[in-house]
Amino acid sequence: TDTSATGAVAGDLRLVNVTKSFGDFTAVNDLTLTIPQGSFFALLGASGCGKTTTLRMVSGLEEPTAGRVLIGDDDITRLRPYKRPVNTVFQNYALFPHLTIADNIAFGLKRRGVKDVRKPVQDMLDLIELSHIGNRKPSQLSGGQQQRVALGRALINRPQVLLLDEPLGALDLKLRRQMQIELKRIQTEVGLTFVHVTHDQEEAMTMADTIAVMNHGRIEQLGSPTDLYENPKTTFVANFLGQSNLLPGKAGGTVADKAREHVQVVLQDGTRVLVPSERNCAAGEEVIVGVRPEKMSIHASLDEVPEGRNVLTGGVVTDTSFVGVSTQYIVKTGASEDIGVFVQNDGARIFRPGSDVVVSWDPSQGFGLDGRQDIDAG
Numbered sequence: 001t002d003t004s005a006t007g008a009v010a011g012d013l014r015l016v017n018v019t020k021s022f023g024d025f026t027a028v029n030d031l032t033l034t035i036p037q038g039s040f041f042a043l044l045g046a047s048g049c050g051k052t053t054t055l056r057m058v059s060g061l062e063e064p065t066a067g068r069v070l071i072g073d074d075d076i077t078r079l080r081p082y083k084r085p086v087n088t089v090f091q092n093y094a095l096f097p098h099l100t101i102a103d104n105i106a107f108g109l110k111r112r113g114v115k116d117v118r119k120p121v122q123d124m125l126d127l128i129e130l131s132h133i134g135n136r137k138p139s140q141l142s143g144g145q146q147q148r149v150a151l152g153r154a155l156i157n158r159p160q161v162l163l164l165d166e167p168l169g170a171l172d173l174k175l176r177r178q179m180q181i182e183l184k185r186i187q188t189e190v191g192l193t194f195v196h197v198t199h200d201q202e203e204a205m206t207m208a209d210t211i212a213v214m215n216h217g218r219i220e221q222l223g224s225p226t227d228l229y230e231n232p233k234t235t236f237v238a239n240f241l242g243q244s245n246l247l248p249g250k251a252g253g254t255v256a257d258k259a260r261e262h263v264q265v266v267l268q269d270g271t272r273v274l275v276p277s278e279r280n281c282a283a284g285e286e287v288i289v290g291v292r293p294e295k296m297s298i299h300a301s302l303d304e305v306p307e308g309r310n311v312l313t314g315g316v317v318t319d320t321s322f323v324g325v326s327t328q329y330i331v332k333t334g335a336s337e338d339i340g341v342f343v344q345n346d347g348a349r350i351f352r353p354g355s356d357v358v359v360s361w362d363p364s365q366g367f368g369l370d371g372r373q374d375i376d377a378g
């Protein structure tokens with residue numbers, strides 16, 4: 001169902017060069033984004049980066065200073081909120097306290113003049129798994145159950161796009177994890193576009209097909225959870241999604257190695273390591289070598305390191321924390337003061353603080369970043 005030369009599909013949600021300014025402050029800065037119909041999309045970023053403002057321009061609560069919002073080819077930029085095929089679920093459930101769960105859910109249907117609401121309300125109660133308590137009032141439900149009702153109420157009129165603004169923010173961690181799986185199941189069953197705003201990277205990674213990492217009103221990087229995790233393009237994304245060891249260095253030239261191009265990087269203590277590279281790097285160019293802590297191994301000496309790995313010698317363990325399935329080390333080396341190394345506790349030996357160690361990783365497991373960025377961003 002291609003609708004235009006742009007390749008957009010009928011129900012895709014599109015933001016085209018959208019900017020929102022409040023006075024001389026730019027909250028959303030020239031954002032262009034296509035969210036495919038039926039996808040679970042997460043807008044991820046720290047507080048104040050412009051996520052909620054972006055959602056509010058989709059729902060119609062805020063008008064862009066510039067740019068357009070479209071669903072398929074329909075320009076909805078200036079359409080009244082209630083005329084948009086869009087609904088929102090908020091963190092504070094905003095249920096009607098005097099109505100039963102079933103009546104809360106039926107509300108949207110009745111307002112549209114639907115006569116027989118019994119069947120669709122029952123189907124919705126089944127979907128959100130609250131059929132057994134449809135007659136209760138909201139005050140008789142747990143937080144997680146109330147959030148399900150809010151979801152049911154927002155979905156009952158089948159909006160094309162459902163916006164979720166930190167919907168799980170008020171729930172405790174365990175319930176949050178349960179609801180994340182639940183939300184994903186419901187989205188898959190109804191097949192509608194979900195746009196989920198969160199500052200919790202784990203939440204975004206658990207649920208979304210695609211994540212847009214926002215920073216200062218712009219999209220820093222867009223991709224699948226694995227894509228963003230394994231190939232962050234900026235130090236901000238590398239630090240914001242999980243932890244990264246970021247080692248500054250200078251390119252020493254490109255090396256064709258196995259299947260992939262690698263760049264040799266000289267770290268600040270002179271250690272040479274290889275890092276995968278999509279582009280050619282001129283010798284002397286600044287490069288940051290990134291490695292996730294769980295991709296690194298720790299050894300008592302150099303002879304224990306298998307062939308072909310990048311190696312940092314002369315390390316000293318400065319901290320050891322046992323966290324159940326893994327042990328997390330902080331290692332001081334010449335290349336960096338505090339390298340994180342996470343090791344599975346499957347009988348591996350434990351190194352105490354003060355131990356002399358060697359750290360290694362497979363070159364293909366690292367990533368290279370432009371060295372002119374702030375290493376602590378994010």
Ligand code: ATP
Pocket residue numbers: 022025027045046047048049050051052053054199
């Ligand atoms: P949070 O997770 O804290 O809600 P957010 O990423 O959703 O953050 P927004 O709520 O979109 O961020 O706000 C982005 C920036 O725009 C913030 O600095 C905020 O102070 C500012 N802002 C939002 N609404 C207004 C407004 N009506 N007037 C002035 N500034 C605003």
